[in-house]
Every structure is written in structure tokens, then in C-alpha cells.
Amino acid sequence: MTAKIFSRRALLLALALPGCASPDPALYTLAAVPGVPRGGAPRLIELRRIGLPGYLDRPGLIATAGEDRLHLMANARWAEPLGDMLGRVLQEDLSQRLPGSLVFRESGAITAAPDAVVEVDLARLDRDAAGAMVLQATIAVRRPGAAPRTARGDWRGPPQGAAAQAVIAAMDAALAALADRIAAELTAPSPG
DSSP states (O other), X not given: OHHHHHXXXXXXXXXXXXXXXXXXXXXXXXXXOOOOOOOOOOSEEEEOOOBOOTTTOSSXXXXXXXXXXXXXXXXXXXXXXXHHHHHHHHHHHHHHHOTTSEEEETTSSOOOOOSEEEEEEEEEXXXXXXXXXXXXXXXXXXXXXXXXXXXXXXXXXXXOOSSHHHHHHHHHHHHHHHHHHHHHHHHSOOOO
């Protein structure tokens, strides 16, 4: 008798579980945004792995980040690890802006002695309470035999909607602005 009750409960539970299952998450990716091509950059440029704050290094999209609280988007996930995706998109952005250069990532399959190395330490890439995308980064450009050039890459976009597509578009624009700043550093005359 106990076995019959147990098997009926197990059957009812098995039938009820599919109705409780979460929908499959939507997967998102970032994309390069065209910018103004520049000349005069080093021929071979190595882009090092981007430094990410821990709060960004997660599979889900962050809707907003307040002073002490993160809000994640429901069922919205990155299609690849965020650090890898940021590096890939920034490489594409820089390659488009520096057509006379070969930009390759440290984590890629190409190894060569670069004429310049680009390092990016991202401090923030999220929306503020007003809905504006905020990017804060430190950039270092190193060339053999020269002191590194460092710069800030701060950018704030206009407020956008809360939908995932609006957040992704704002992040794409923020990365494009960062690529513009890096390209300016790479094409600036060497001091002295």
C-alpha cells in the first residue's frame, strides 16, 4: 500500500515539474561599432586580457548597479564569458579604427613581438540609477623602450530603456568610445 502511494506521488510530482521549469534564458552578445579610421598607429598591437571587477564577471546581464545593490535582468545571459567577449569586441573596434595595424589578443592563437601593448583595467560598465550607461577604465599603452602612456577612459551615455537590447546597444557604444580613446593614444606622437 505504501509503495502505491509513493509511486502515485512520484508520478504527480514528475507531471508537475515541467510546468514549474524556468524558460530558457535569452543569450546576448556585444558587437563592434564602426568609428573613424586613423593612421599612424604601430603595425602590431597586442591587446592584453581586460581586467574586470568581480561584480561584472558573471553570466547574467546587469540591469543597473546602485551604490550598494545590483539588479540582474531575468533570463538574460551572456553567450560567452564577458571578459572574452569584451576583448573580442574591443579587438574588432580597434582593428576597424586602425586599418594599417594588426590587432591581436594575448589570449588568441597569434604570437608575435608587438610594437605596442594595450592594457585595459575596467572599473565599471553598467547603468546608473538614471539609466545612463557608465564606463570607467584605466588604459596603458606600452611600446618597447618607452615609458607607458596611461589614460582614463571615462564615458557616460544618455539614458536608455531597460530592455536588454537597449542595455546591449549602450554597452556597444561605451566600448566604441573606449576604442576611440585607445586609438587616440596609439596614434599620438611619442613624447620627447
